[in-house]
């Protein structure tokens with residue numbers, strides 16, 4: 001039996017300061033998330049400068065808690081992993097600076113991780129991958145269908161052409177006067193309503209796996225606006241249900257088609273929107289008849305941003321020989337495919 | 349006592365290693381380049397030149413701001429993470445104070461400032477006795493002309509130290525005339541060596557407590573406060 005591998009992972013791409021220690025790529029030893037959501041609520045969204053200010057206040061406190069919960073010190077760590085992008089640049093920079101500082105101070109290898117690769121690898125903390133697999137990544141910043149033929153190989157076969165699904169949720173929630181973040185509120189309302197408005201299913205009949213949600217968002221806003229001008233009251237639950245039905249129909253249908261085309265063994269749902277009850281139910285219904293295709297949706301705390309997922313992705317990258325140098329920078333628009341093609345670097 | 353000192357709060361990036369009061373390495377650049385990319389390699393080089401490994405360090409000193417929000421955060425994050433994880437003390441020092449140290453031999457008033465755009469500066473005023481600096485006024489983010497008017501009322505010579513002095517020299521001379529003294533350009537560049545030196549005379553701070561001194565609210569925060577104060581006034 002080889003020696004166990006321990007990775008300390010850092011994630012600060014948005015408004016959570018998160019660190020985790022992952023054993024052998026699939027076991028969570030400790031997982032700490034300091035959320036800033038209360039600080040951003042009054043602005044109706046994440047304010048980048050304020051996010052950065054919170055990260056720097058939290059960074060060593062979260063590190064202490066992560067080590068304490070694992071009952072470990074830095075000597076026991078084999079490598080330091082960090083989200084290098086995509087995300088808010090000022091926020092990413094705090095994690096990257098901290099990771100480089102730890103790697104240097106304790107002479108440990110450094111591994112840069114793509115945030116979305118992390119979201120996908122969150123599932124490996126629950127169950128081993130079987131290739132080829134497909135991942136539907138839906139979050140505030142992302143709506144993508146990714147094909148993986150092997151570990152560390154990412155092929156984006158579909159993505160949003162405008163807003164991310166989560167972004168559309170937040171904007172529609174704001175129009176309905178729901179508090180930030182709006183996704184869970186819409187999901188809750190949608191459970192009580194009906195698809196009364198039958199909004200367009202964007203790009204559904206197009207021969208591509210791309211998405212578009214900005215038209216839908218506008219349609220919801222216009223419907224609300226027109227009703228207001230006529231002095232009519234619309235049902236919030238039906239609006240929410242109609243919006244959600246349109247989003248989910250497209251997500252589920254396109255993912256299903258892609259899964260069939262590529263003959264995948266697993267479908268992994270990742271990202272914050274994977275916590276959406278409506279989406280989970282629709283996917284379960286659609287995929288339940290597929291005997292050779294396993295549907296994987298991670299538990300809620302692994303769907304939202306966390307560092308355990310970064311550690312899980314880093315573990316494979318570490319085994320594959322990927323090392324970042326001390327000049328590692330935050331890359332707010334890092335593409336997953338470019339990341340997958342990165343060369344194996346050696347440290348300075 | 350082996351000290352690592354880090355200042356990335358403005359365009360200048362300065363890293364120094366000191367052994368007690370003696371400067372071993374002082375690595376300083378004054379170029380418009382990315383601190384995030386260059387700081388760790390610079391620390392690596394400085395430590396290597398000093399023949400030290402991280403575990404040899406006894407103290408980390410860091411420039412705490414004011415300055416570029418991002419620049420300050422890169423230095424402070426690097427320093428506090430290192431100090432915390434190596435379990436050694438950390439001493440944050442005002443970036444303005446570090447700059448003013450270049451004027452230490454001048455026994456009088458020293459004003460250091462950083463340009464903060466739209467006519468504003470981050471400014472500090474210190475009194476030097478040739479050995480130590482004493483803060484005369486609280487550091488401020490202020491309209492430079494207002495700050496200069498206040499200096500004028502002092503009615504004594506003031507030595508200006510600033511890497512941004514060329515942007516404001518005319519204004520300074522207009523308001524203060526003969527009262528204003530200037531340094532040769534090489535003394536306008538803040539040095540981490542001074543930071544490492546002064547840090548050893550100051551009390552260490554718990555790493556968790558070390559945060560930048562921005563001297564300015566985040567814009568969203570300022571706007572929010574303004575709006576909510578207005579609301580309150582109307583109620």
Ligand SMILES: [Zn+2]
Nearest residue numbers: 115139271305
């Ligand atoms: Zn995410």
